[in-house]
Amino acid sequence: MIRVLVVDDSRVMRQIVIRTLRQAGYDWEVREAGNGVEAMAAINDEEPDVVLSDWNMPEMSGMELLTTMRANGFETPFGFVTSEGSPQMREQAEAAGALFLIAKPFTPEGFREVIEPVLA
Amino acid sequence: MTTTTVDFASVFEIAQAVFAAMVDGDEGLLVPRDDVGAAIADPMVAWVNVHGPYPGRTALTTSSATAYTLVRALLDVPADTPMAQADIVDAFGEIANVVGGNVKSLLPGKGTLGLPHVGSSLPPTLDALVVVAPLAWRGEPLDIAVWFTQERGEEE
Numbered sequence: 656m657i658r659v660l661v662v663d664d665s666r667v668m669r670q671i672v673i674r675t676l677r678q679a680g681y682d683w684e685v686r687e688a689g690n691g692v693e694a695m696a697a698i699n700d701e702e703p704d705v706v707l708s709d710w711n712m713p714e715m716s717g718m719e720l721l722t723t724m725r726a727n728g729f730e731t732p733f734g735f736v737t738s739e740g741s742p743q744m745r746e747q748a749e750a751a752g753a754l755f756l757i758a759k760p761f762t763p764e765g766f767r768e769v770i771e772p773v774l775a
Numbered sequence: 776m777t778t779t780t781v782d783f784a785s786v787f788e789i790a791q792a793v794f795a796a797m798v799d800g801d802e803g804l805l806v807p808r809d810d811v812g813a814a815i816a817d818p819m820v821a822w823v824n825v826h827g828p829y830p831g832r833t834a835l836t837t838s839s840a841t842a843y844t845l846v847r848a849l850l851d852v853p854a855d856t857p858m859a860q861a862d863i864v865d866a867f868g869e870i871a872n873v874v875g876g877n878v879k880s881l882l883p884g885k886g887t888l889g890l891p892h893v894g895s896s897l898p899p900t901l902d903a904l905v906v907v908a909p910l911a912w913r914g915e916p917l918d919i920a921v922w923f924t925q926e927r928g929e930e931e
Contacts, residue, residue: 759793
């Protein structure tokens with residue numbers, strides 16, 4: 656069972672990400688958070704195996720979440736799932752310690768491709 | 776520096792890819808529309824703004840009825856299953872968000888994408904309308920419009 660935390664301010668997008676994770680395979684134990692603040696609370700409560708986070712959210716963005724996690728000693732594998740995948744954002748994500756960036760729209764195959772190495 | 780190429784072809788290509796991946800599983804259901812300029816009745820509009828060296832906006836407009844159908848297709852919800860209005864707004868806004876995010880990827884610079892908004896009309900927008908893509912999704916009118924200013928001097 657892989658414990659994943661899905662972070663997105665859109666409830667609908669969280670559902671779509673979760674649906675896609677299930678289509679991608681594996682046995683997921685899913686928790687959800689609506690922004691970085693909620694995500695940080697969930698991580699403090701129980702560290703997941705992987706965090707999948709939107710970039711652009713109210714309260715605390717995905718980038719702020721990643722920075723806060725690292726500052727608090729959480730080295731949890733982290734990937735962005737965001738509507739923009741420009742080279743600049745990919746560079747920024749990598750520099751901050753994200754393992755991958757999945758640009759929306761995504762497919763189960765796309766998820767599998769980037770998550771498989773993380774879970775290996 | 777990336778070349779700025781926001782035109783009908785690039786917007787249509789993005790929209791087709793988004794609809795195929797998220798909604799239809801088939802690129803053939805979103806096509807160019809002939810009746811360019813025809814007003815869309817009872818509109819629902821979803822848009823995202825871009826802030827930075829190329830401030831702009833991407834907006835999707837369709838009828839409320841088509842937006843509901845679109846959202847049901849996105850979420851795989853049968854026509855006779857009630858949906859919360861908040862979920863309809865959320866989902867329609869996310870489609871604009873994904874299209875807008877991909878349009879923004881065509882632009883150089885480090886602009887930031889705002890959060891999606893949904894309403895019955897657009898607030899006042901920038902003068903620099905770049906492209907309107909009059910499309911039809913499953914035969915129903917759906918317009919995608921993109922605005923951005925071309926002030927490259929502030930680019931980081």
